[in-house]
Amino acid sequence: xxxxxxxxxxxxxxxxxxxxxxxxxxxxxxxxxxxxxxxxxxxxxxxxxxxxxxxxxxxxxxxxxxxxxxxxxxxxxxxxxxxxxxxxxxxxxxxxxxxxxxxxxxxxxxxxxxxxxxxxxxxxxxxxxxxxxxxxxxxxxxxxxxxxxxxxxxxxxxxxxxxxxxxxxxxxxxxxxxxxxxxxxxxxxxxxxxxxxxxxxxxxxxxxxxxxxxxxxxxxxxxxxxxxxxxxxxxxxxxxxxxxxxxxxxxxxxxxxxxxxxxxxxxxxxxxxxxxxxxxxxxxxxxxxxxxxxxxxxxxxxxxxxxxxxxxxxxxxxxxxxxxxxxxxxxxxxxxxxxxxxxxxxxxxxxxxxxxxxxxxxxxxxxxxxxxxxxxxxxxxxxxxxxxxxxxxxxxxxxxxxxxxxxxxxxxxxxxxxxxxxxxxxxxxxxxxxxxxxxxxxxxxxxxxxxxxxxxxxxxxxxxxxxxxxxxxxxxxxxxxxxxxxxxxxxxxxxxxxxxxxxxxxxxxxxxxxxxxxxxxxxxxxxxxxxxxxxxxxxxxxxxxxxxxxxxxxxxxxxxxxxxxxxxxxxxxxxxxxxxxxxxxxxxxxxxxxxxxxxxxxxxxxxxxxxxxxxxxxxxxxxxxxxxxxxxxxxxxxxxxxxxxxxxxxxxxxxxxx
Amino acid sequence: xxxxxxxxxxxxxxxxxxxxxxxxxxxxxxxxxxxxxxxxxxxxxxxxxxxxxxxxxxxxxxxxxxxxxxxxxxxxxxxxxxxxxxxxxxxxxxxxxxxx
Numbered sequence: 001x002x003x004x005x006x007x008x009x010x011x012x013x014x015x016x017x018x019x020x021x022x023x024x025x026x027x028x029x030x031x032x033x034x035x036x037x038x039x040x041x042x043x044x045x046x047x048x049x050x051x052x053x054x055x056x057x058x059x060x061x062x063x064x065x066x067x068x069x070x071x072x073x074x075x076x077x078x079x080x081x082x083x084x085x086x087x088x089x090x091x092x093x094x095x096x097x098x099x100x101x102x103x104x105x106x107x108x109x110x111x112x113x114x115x116x117x118x119x120x121x122x123x124x125x126x127x128x129x130x131x132x133x134x135x136x137x138x139x140x141x142x143x144x145x146x147x148x149x150x151x152x153x154x155x156x157x158x159x160x161x162x163x164x165x166x167x168x169x170x171x172x173x174x175x176x177x178x179x180x181x182x183x184x185x186x187x188x189x190x191x192x193x194x195x196x197x198x199x200x201x202x203x204x205x206x207x208x209x210x211x212x213x214x215x216x217x218x219x220x221x222x223x224x225x226x227x228x229x230x231x232x233x234x235x236x237x238x239x240x241x242x243x244x245x246x247x248x249x250x251x252x253x254x255x256x257x258x259x260x261x262x263x264x265x266x267x268x269x270x271x272x273x274x275x276x277x278x279x280x281x282x283x284x285x286x287x288x289x290x291x292x293x294x295x296x297x298x299x300x301x302x303x304x305x306x307x308x309x310x311x312x313x314x315x316x317x318x319x320x321x322x323x324x325x326x327x328x329x330x331x332x333x334x335x336x337x338x339x340x341x342x343x344x345x346x347x348x349x350x351x352x353x354x355x356x357x358x359x360x361x362x363x364x365x366x367x368x369x370x371x372x373x374x375x376x377x378x379x380x381x382x383x384x385x386x387x388x389x390x391x392x393x394x395x396x397x398x399x400x401x402x403x404x405x406x407x408x409x410x411x412x413x414x415x416x417x418x419x420x421x422x423x424x425x426x427x428x429x430x431x432x433x434x435x436x437x438x439x440x441x442x443x444x445x446x447x448x449x450x451x452x453x454x455x456x457x458x459x460x461x462x463x464x465x466x467x468x469x470x471x472x473x474x475x476x477x478x479x480x481x482x483x484x485x486x487x488x489x490x491x492x493x494x495x496x497x498x499x500x501x502x503x504x505x506x507x508x509x510x511x512x513x514x515x516x517x518x519x520x521x522x523x524x525x526x527x528x529x530x531x532x533x534x535x536x537x538x539x540x541x542x543x544x545x546x547x548x549x550x551x552x553x554x555x556x557x558x559x560x561x562x563x564x565x566x567x568x569x570x571x572x573x574x575x576x577x578x579x580x581x582x583x584x585x586x587x588x589x590x591x592x593x594x595x596x597x598x599x600x601x602x603x604x605x606x607x608x609x610x611x612x613x614x615x616x617x618x619x620x621x622x623x624x625x626x627x628x629x630x631x632x633x634x635x636x637x638x639x640x641x642x643x644x645x646x647x648x649x650x651x652x653x654x655x656x657x658x
Numbered sequence: 659x660x661x662x663x664x665x666x667x668x669x670x671x672x673x674x675x676x677x678x679x680x681x682x683x684x685x686x687x688x689x690x691x692x693x694x695x696x697x698x699x700x701x702x703x704x705x706x707x708x709x710x711x712x713x714x715x716x717x718x719x720x721x722x723x724x725x726x727x728x729x730x731x732x733x734x735x736x737x738x739x740x741x742x743x744x745x746x747x748x749x750x751x752x753x754x755x756x757x758x
Contacts, residue, residue: 623754625689629680 001045002052005083006068008093009132011042016125023118032108035121039104039128043097050094053085061500063089065138065202072141076197079141084201088501091339092135092271095346099263100128102468106354107255109464110361120160120253127153131264135271140189140199143272147185147236150265151178157260158252170248177245181235185272188228192279195221205278216284226279226286229272230293237269237323240297244571246320250312254357257312262319263350267342270326277335277502291331291415295422295429298324300568302432306439307554307564310367311356314440318393319349321429325408328426332419334411335502336495341408344400344479348392351472355386358461358469359444366451369443376445378458381466383445385473390441392476394434395532397525400480402532405430406525407483413524414517427531434535442543487525489518665706672699686738686748690731697727 001007015038023031056064063086072079085093104124111120130153134146151174159171193199196207214220233239238246249261260266273280273290280287298321305317322345329338360367362379376383392399395406409430413423460466482494542549554561563569620631676696683689701720708716742748 625750625753626681626684633677633681 001048002056002064002085003066005049005064005066005085005136006081008042008046008049008097009129009136011038011045012125012128012132014038016122016129019118019125020122023122026118028112028117031118031121035104035125036101036108038125039097039101042128042132043101046093046097049085050090053090057500063202063500067138077193077199079139079199081142082138082200083136084138085136086501087498088271088274088339089135091343091498093132095343096128096131096135096264099346099350099472100131100259102471103255103259103263103350103354106258106357106465106468107253109462110255110357111253112462114253116160120157123153123156123160124256124259127157127260127265131268134268138201140192140201140204143275144185144189147232147268147272148182150260150268151175151182151236154178154249154260154265157256158249160252160256164251167251170245170251174245174249177242178235181232181242181269184228184230184235185232188225188232191221191225191228195225201275208278208282211282213282214285216288218285220283222279223283223285226276226283227289229276229279230286230290233269233272233327234293235269236272237266237327238320239269239293239324239327240300243297243301243320244574247313247316247567250310250316254312254353254360257316258350258353258357261316262353263346266319266323267326267346270323270330270338270342273327273330274335274339277330280330281333287331287333288418289331290327291412291418291422294324294327294329294331295412295425296324297321298328298429299425299432300324302429302436304564304567305436306432307561309369311359311369311372311440311444312353312367314369314436315349315352315356318352318433318437321433322349322393325405325426325429328412328422329408332411332415332422334408336492336498337404337407337411339498340480340483340494341401341404344392344404344476347472347479348389348399348401348476351385351389351469351476352393354465354469354472355382355389358382358465359386361461361465362458363451364456366456369440371451372444372449373447373451374445374449375458379460381460381469385466385469386445387441388473389476390437392480394437394535395430395528397529398477398481398484400476400478402525402528403480403483406521406528409528410521410524413520427528430528431531431535434532435539438536438539439543442539446544447547487522662706662710666703669699669703669706672696672702684749684751686741686750686753689750690734690738693734694727694731697723 015034018034018038019031023034053064063084065082065084067080067082070078070080104121107120107124111117114120127150130146130149132146134143134150137143137146155171155175158174159168161167162171189199192204196204198204198207208222211222212220214223235242246261246266250257252261280290301317301320301324305314305321308314308317322341326338326341326345329335329341358379359372359375359382362375362382363372366372388399392401395402397403409423409426412426413419415422482497483492484490486492542553566572673696676692676699679692679695680689683692701723704716704720704723708714708720738748741753745753747753
């Protein structure tokens, strides 16, 4: 299987093509079968490929790499369809195919009564194809193909309900904002090629490893390249200042939000930073920027999430916030912790979205939490699975999020320079996270119903939807246990697993320092757990004990509340600072000026000129044979006259004759 | 022996007559004949120069011209017959479908 690694991405492409071409006339069950089997087979072949990879790695201790065909050659430049597999890829590819498959199964239930069923699965499979290309690619050029492809599928799926204007606008917004980041990514690629003459990961990183490290604040080639790549990552992974598209992307169907805008695509930016970790470790400046942007985004998005009333919007800001944690981890050099959080986040955030989808399904399309309440008794399975995901994201042991978030905060505190600030902000964000997630739980599942019980018939979702919820709930629980032995002086299995990618384990310090570090880690874990409990307590106090309190609080802190409710007016700021000037420039200068006056003017001017000349000359074409004869004779006379009376010309003409 | 000048002058006069008739006559057949006249005027000049220069090139040319003229006469007369049938006239002034 490893030798035929191309099958893994090809299967979803095939499913996409089949459903896209023939699905329109098929009954839903054929479309379902195609979509589920293509992604399921892809997942199974991934499992087999991963098993073979471990055999391969056991013998060669090298990442597996295979060139299938050459895509572009130009001079020294070669970009091939080369796939590779190392431990980092293994984590990503298993998350993508595994979670992707579960979400496909869920979607067959969720989308069962929607129009465009085949179109939805065609797009969703297409997304899987591009995402697999992205994580399996062995060079930046091929990675970029996947990178753009997932952007395209994201655009198509956000705008799935394209008759709704807000949905098609959200799709365009996502695409355009991503393009800004992609611009940086491309420049970064060009710079890397200029500096190293290759885009292939193996060769490039080998060369970059020998490159001298930039000092802090020094903007060498690697620092600039890293910052440009990071710009691409901020676009794709919805970080400040390009995060604005992700909350709007919730216009898409909920399985899409779960798969693309929570579990997989938005982590592509983190993946690129992790993949380029050799470049980043050579540039402390870029690392610091990543850490600051990540930490700031985590905090900033969490504060917005506090007051949102749309259940999916809360989860969207929560995703932005958690992605910020991952970048914080990368920025402080804890690449394994970032990857760990990426994986656990994929489990519990996908679960949160799917459970939210189940709630929305049960409520008949209602997304406003103010119109829910008391659902816990009616949709018990959804309630319990969502509660598990909430415990995971809020960082309660022994759920997955506890271990990964703890690892990130621990690394942040230990990082040199500003570690305390990053840790403090990260911890405070954890408090906010626990608060807003339990707010969702309390508003949705507990208390008295705030909807019209006669109109809304609350019903539990079908098993095709609950099944994936249960599997993901189990994963949200056990997904973090790789790191469990660390607390008992054991090895961190996840970190050890990724060691071949991210380099040697931290040098064994003397026993005393290690014990001190271990004690510190335990204390930090306790602090993080306490923070989570505090968030839970505050949410309980506000939304269960004193249900009127939140409104009073909102009134007493009106300016802050309004600002948060309006998301710090960032969208308005962008509209005023970027969109309006650009629209003005495009309308008045490029459209009315350059296009209408300049380009159209030239083209139409030439046409008008030709018409005018033709109009004046056409009278010579009288249609009278004899007048033509006169013209012929007159012409002959002129030629003869030139030959005889204009000596210079006569020589030339006669010369030609001779 | 007649000097070459004479032939050339005669040729020029014939050609001039042909041009004159071509422009000012209205009857298609007359115009057609004037074309033949011009062709033969040129033929005369060719033969005269061929004789004067002692080369055969000119005479070969004349043979070609005669062949082309014969072909042209066949086609031209065919066209003239069609014009006469369709329009009941041979006046070129009246054959002006292409006129704006």
